[in-house]
Amino acid sequence: MSEIYDVIILGGGPAGLSAGLYAGRSRLSTLIIEKGQDGGQIAITDEIENYPGQMVDGESGPELIARMTAQSVKFGAERVSDTIKEVSLEGEVKVLKGEKEEYKGKNVIIATGAHPRPIGCKGEREYLGKGVSYCATCDANFFEDLEVFVVGGGDSAVEEAMYLTKFARKVTVIHRRNELRAAKSIQEKAFANPKLHFMWDSVVEELYGDDILQGMAVKNVKTGETRKIDADPEDGMFGVFGFIGMIPNTKVFEGILHMDERGYIKTDEDMHTNIPGVYAAGDVRVKSLRQVVTASADGAIAAVQVERSLSDYF
Structure with a gap:
C-alpha cells in the first residue's frame, strides 16, 4: 500500500x-x-x-x-x-x-x-464459553449456585476464586503444588472462606461433556492417580476457570x-x-x-x- x-x-x-x-x-x-x-x-x-x-x-x-x-x-x-x-x-x-x-x-x-495462558488439557478449546472461562468478573453470574473449579495458585487465581464464591455453590482451587503461590494476606482470606476448597498436587488432564462441560479427569502429580469428577446430575454442568496467567x-x-x-x-x-x-x-x-x-x-x-x-x- x-x-x-x-x-x-x-x-x-x-x-x-x-x-x-x-x-x-x-x-x-x-x-x-x-x-x-x-x-x-x-x-x-x-x-x-x-x-x-x-x-x-x-x-x-x-x-x-x-x-x-x-x-x-x-x-x-x-x-x-x-x-x-x-x-x-x-x-x-x-x-x-x-x-x-x-x-x-x-x-x-x-x-x-x-x-x-491455556490450562493445556484435552477438550479445553471445545468448551470455551460452554463451561470453560478465563474471567470471573465476566462470567461468574452464569455459574450461580453451581459448582466451580479454578485452576491456578497465584494471586489472580485465588482472588478470582474468592470472587466466584459470591455466586457459585462451591469453589475448588486445583493447584499442581501442595501450597499456594499467592501472597500470604490473600491466602489467609482464602483459607477462612467456608465456600472455598483446595485440591493439591493436581492438574486437569481432560474436559468432557455433550454440548456443555459436564466432567473432567484430574491427575495427582505425586501419585500418578487419575480420577474423574462429574457434575451433579441436578446441575447438569459445572465451570472451570483457568487463571494461570x-x-x-x-x-x-x-x-x-x-x-x-x-x-x-x-x-x-x-x-x-x-x-x-x-x-x-x-x-x-x-x-x-x-x-x-x-x-x-x-x-x-x-x-x-x-x-x-x-x-x-x-
Whole structure:
C-alpha cells in the first residue's frame, strides 16, 4: 500500500474498534488491521451483562462486536486482514510489514490484546464459553449456585476464586503444588472462606461433556492417580476457570517499546508509549482492570490523542 494513513490501528477488539470509531468520526484516514475475527477474547463469550448501555437481558460477545465493527466502518475506517511480522516505529512515518502487504501511517495505535495462558488439557478449546472461562468478573453470574473449579495458585487465581464464591455453590482451587503461590494476606482470606476448597498436587488432564462441560479427569502429580469428577446430575454442568496467567500479544514490539516484566506495554494515562506517535490501548497495556468497557475507553482516548497531535486546534 502506498497510502500513508493518519492512523493505523492494530487489532479489532473493543479497544481497536473504539479507536476506529473515534478516529473515523474525526475524519482521520484510518486503517484497522486484524489478523483474525473481530472481538478478541470477547468474541468467545456467550453472554455479556456488564457493558453500559446494552440490552438489560444481555447479549452475546459476537453481537456486541458486530455493532462495534459496523460503527467503525460507518465512519470510514478501512479494514484489512493481515498479520504484522515486523515494525519500524521511529520517525514521522511508521512502517508495518505484514504477511500480505506493507502499511504506512503517521500514528499507530496498538490494540493487539492479550490471551489467557491455556490450562493445556484435552477438550479445553471445545468448551470455551460452554463451561470453560478465563474471567470471573465476566462470567461468574452464569455459574450461580453451581459448582466451580479454578485452576491456578497465584494471586489472580485465588482472588478470582474468592470472587466466584459470591455466586457459585462451591469453589475448588486445583493447584499442581501442595501450597499456594499467592501472597500470604490473600491466602489467609482464602483459607477462612467456608465456600472455598483446595485440591493439591493436581492438574486437569481432560474436559468432557455433550454440548456443555459436564466432567473432567484430574491427575495427582505425586501419585500418578487419575480420577474423574462429574457434575451433579441436578446441575447438569459445572465451570472451570483457568487463571494461570495472561500472555500479551506484544512479541513483535519486543526491544522497541517499553514493557513490564510480563510483556505488557507501558503507557501514560493518555495511552502514549515511549515512542512519539505510538499508542497502546486495551488489554495489551499495563493496567489494573481488563474489561470491555475499559478497553473501549482506552481506544477512544488513544484516537483523540492522535487527532490532537494532527490538529492545529489543540
